Amino acid sequence: MSHQCGCCGEHVGKLKQQVSVMRKEIKNLRQTLASAARAHRQHMASIQAALSNIGPGDLCKEQTAPPPPAEISQAALEKGNVQTVPIGYISSCFSEKNGTPRQPTVCGPSRAELRIQRSVFSNPEHPLLGLEHYSHVWIIFVFHKNGHLSYKAKVKPPRLDGQRVGVYSTRSPHRPNALGLTLAKLDRIVAPEGDGPRFKFLHSREEAAAAIRGVLSADPRSVYRRTCCRDRLFFFTLDTAHITCWFGQGFTEVLQVRPVEQHGA
Template sequence: MPPLCESCFDHVDKLNQQVSVMRKEIKNLRQMLENAVKSHRKYMTSLLSAVSNVSQGDNQPPYQQQSLSEKTEMAPNVSLEQGTIQTVPIGYIRSCFSAKNGTPRQPTVCGHSRATLCIQPSVFNNPDQALMGLEQFSHVWVIFLFHKNGHLSYKPKVKPPRLNGQRVGLYSTRTPHRPNALGLTLARVDKIVGDTVHLSGIDMIDGTPVLDIKPYISDYDSPLSRPGAEPYQMDVGQLETAAAPQDES
């Protein structure tokens, strides 16, 4: 093999310089893209809040209405004060249940059911950091959306299956058909691997959007741990079964 000439070395050096410049450009483009995504998300949140406030203000007298620019500036604070927020799923359930039919009405019905929740990188740049310390708890509250309701209608009184046709108030039941289709499940934490929580004893179907998770703390969440409660210890599964009626559809 003939030795490389001096011009070949020069050519290699130029290529290395070009590669270095390209890497810097790619890094800059990535940073610009991340900043653009953050700005777009912030703008859309403000815009949706402003539109919501405008629709609410249409029913007010003219002297009580504000200009769109004023509402846009005040949108985030006003929306929170009025109870209007834009929900963003922190992740989606990957469950052993693929459809509503066959999914247990309550997590205690099927303690061996399994699911995973992977925290979305769009919520946190380092989602695994948001889960630090959660492994110290045996259970978590999972707040989710009933995304398979099929319709958004709801009534003040319903017929839960457990009462054999008797009508009761919606808020004395766990029907998924509610003004705000929010669900709440107490699930066991099996393990946490990176940005993923492995759960068991769940009643959510595959693809369920999760809005939040909170640790179960018996000192705060269990009525039996409060002053004056009877000196009787009950585990999480027994407490949920005793204190909560079965979910209704």
């Protein structure tokens, strides 16, 4: 009988713990809803204030030409509005928030890759010149995948056992400006790739070119193509590349190499 009472007491204790967790989650949801409601009210108030300053005759006035972009940027900068252009995106072996170490020294063998956007500079390899002489780099980044844009003035860091402190005294990514700064060890620099295919089985472009030359040197066309369709283009696939070529009298010309189109199931 005492054993059954002990099991019941343990079960009741677990239920109480679950109820406590549920209450905390409900409290967090209420705080999030209240924060969203306040932001909505502030947004509506700003819209009403802007509309109240517009008179009936203002809509009929002749519109003046907008200021040039340089003046707009200068005015925005004076007001504290800074416009940034992402130079690249970083990816690491940690694809989810859960399990990602808060300190980089906890998992030394982990690696990350920063891919520079080719659209920022006309020659994307030029801004990387000389960077190989340094062992570490400073990276200023934006938490663009926070999950939500809301933030609180006080947060509970995991190491403080529930103690609330100001968000500016923590490294919480949920802050008014979701910016971050990190010191990263520079492992290697790889030249930006072009618009060609990224090979899966071949290790380099030189190896791919050698493989293409090997295929063409054996003339992979059928007898029918050699005799009846010799003036037509020939297509074949190698790894992740689709090659278009043309066979002439004693030579072969590669006209195009492009990635193989992936069709969804």
